[in-house]
Amino acid sequence: MPDTDSTLRGPISKKLKEFTVVDMDVHIHETPAALAPYCEMPWRKSLEHLSTVPQRYLDIPGFSPNLSVYPSFPDSGGDRRSTVSSASQMRQDLDSLGIDIGVLFPDALLSHASIKNTDYAVALARAYNRWMVEEWLDSDFSLKGAILAPHHDPHAAAGEIMRYAGHANVVAIYLPTSCVDPLYGHRRxxxxxxxxxxTGLPVTFHSVGAIHPVFPFNLQGFETGFANHIISHPFSLISNLVSLMETGVPVRFPNLRIVFTEGGIGWVPWIMLRMDKEYQERRRDIPFLKDRPSTYVKKMYFATQPIEEPEHMADMATFISLFDGEDSVVFASDWPHHDFDHPNKVLQIPVEDKVLRKIMGGNAIRLLNLNESVT
Amino acid sequence: MTREYLVCEIDELPIGGRIVVRVRNREIGVFNVGGKYYALPNVCIHQNGPLCLGAVSGTLNASLETEWKLEWSHEGDILVCPWHSMEYNITTGESLPFRNRQLPTFDVLVHDGRIFVRM
Structure with missing residues (x-):
């Protein structure tokens, strides 16, 4: 057998070696046991209890909620999961994918917005942030982090942002986007x-396939992972983008930088044109906008993963051009999740090298104020 | 010009087994499906994942004949890429999701208790 460590990541192309690659979305594995020492009382007790229970009480992992008709991944311990549990492992993985800098997001706390108890949700966010900063960002592995802002208590969220904004490796704010209620345009x-x-930190809306039976997700209506995964990610992003627009967030916060991750980019031109169409008829609903919604969409950033894969990748160049994405599309792999994109796939989009360099790294370097030169 | 390259001894590749070898600078997976041998490239047509390191499996189907009920079939014939679960029929190289695309296949021969691939 060949060396699986190197083969599992695939070959590094010449362009991948040459370009500075910034990955807007990689995931670290936070377990209850890992977060417990970082969590305040009494919520630490919850994490300690969860740490010693191999299978959650009255939960039936492996049976619900989805069909499991695909075989497990190699070395996954029996499912389609692959996790990264240390900063050095992440560095090694990113090196083998040809990625220079990665921005860290959590695993399980992708569903953070679905937690119902406000104080517990805030305590978990604080524990995650402490843990990420101490155990992942305070090392010399070119790892950057997004601070988890608990939507349940916006003042506490702002406190977390202010607390960590001065850290050299904190480069963004993570807003858990699926299951959030009310949507992120709300003035709260x-x-x-x-x-x-x-603080100059961009807000990053990151979706997940969490099942939550409220509009606009309606995922209770589907019975397969196929349907759930298609709808959950982009609909989370679309509904929150429209919500931001209807309360004028981009106008009321003109220097706010906004990023959307994990919905691909194909939906962006569609919703942008649809908003423009409505705007000409309903401008009085949102009179605070100074121009068509597309003007504001074109200033937002969109991460590539899961990049759409039409038969002709030239179609993706067309999609990107429809929202002037040359300066606002940022590469993301979603490593190590089951639907990660290898950077070589995004490099297949047939645009000039100078545009590819922006998408693979240059745009993110500007967005995240990274101290890097673009190559 | 094609040549034959040694893969392994017959004993090293039992039914249900697979071996990945490097031949002429390409990685090739050789599989024993029900006593017949098949060879495929170790590169997925989707994102170039290391296909031949994936699980050998059956798959799910449903049709008018099954009254649209899910049916497990092709046990042992299906290879699932370890990167994004793209499915292939090992015996034909056909991709299940992309009906118009398929992997190249290579002839496998047996002489004197040893398995060879022709490339």
Whole structure:
């Protein structure tokens, strides 16, 4: 057998070697046991209890909620999971994918917005942030982090942003986007956007396939992972983008930088044109906008993963051109999740090298204020 | 010009087994499906994942004949890429999701208790 460590990641192309690659979305594995020492009381007790229970009480992992008709991944311990549990392992993995800098997001806390108890949700966010900063960012592995802002308590979220904004490796704010209610345009979130604007950190909307039976997700209506995964990610992003627009977030916070991750990019031109169409008829609903919604969409950033894979990758160049994405599309792999994209796939989009360099790294370097030169 | 390259001894590749070898600078997976041998490239047509390191499996189908009920079939014939679960029929090289695309296949021969691939 060949060396699986190197083969599992595939070959590094010449362009991949040459270009500075910034990955807007990689995932670290936070377990209850790992977070417990970082969590305040009494919520630490919850994590300690969860740490000693191999299978959650009255939960039936392996049976629900989805069919499991595909075989497990190699070395996954029996499912389609692959996890990264240390900063050095992440560095090694990113090196083998040809990625220079990665921005860290959590695993399980992708569903953070679905937690119902506000104080517990805030305590978990604080524990995750402490843990990420101490165990992942305070090392010399070119890892950057996004601070988890608990939507449940926007003032506490703003406090977390202010606390970590000065850290050299904190480069963004993570807003858990699936299951959030009310949607992120609501004025209760203004303290988060104020803090983001004041600190210069972009807000990153990251979706997940969490099942939550409220509009606009309606995932209870589907019975397969196929349907859930298609709808959950982009609909989370689309509904929150439209929500931001209907309360004028991009106008009220003109220096706020906004990023959307894990929905691909194919939906962007569609929703942008649809908003413009409505705007000409309903401008009085949102009179605070100074121009068509597309003007604001074109200033937002969109991460590539899961990049659409039409038969002709030239179609993706067309998609990107429809929202002037040359300066706003940022590469993301979603490593190590089951639907990660190898950077070589995004490099197949037939655009000039100078555009590819922006998408693979240059745009993210500008967005995240990274101290790097673009190659 | 094609030549034959040694893969392994017959004993090293039992039914249900697979071996990945490097031949002429390419990685090739050789499989024993029900006593017949098949060879495929170790590169997925999707994102170039290391296909031949994936699980050998059956698959699910449903049709008018099964009254649209799910049916497990092709046990042992299906290879699932370890990167994004793209499925292939090992015996034909056909991709299940992309009906118009398929992997190249290579002839496998047996002489004197040893398995060879012709490339």
């Amino acid at each position: 979130y203004d303290p988060i956007y104020n803090a983001a604007q004041d």
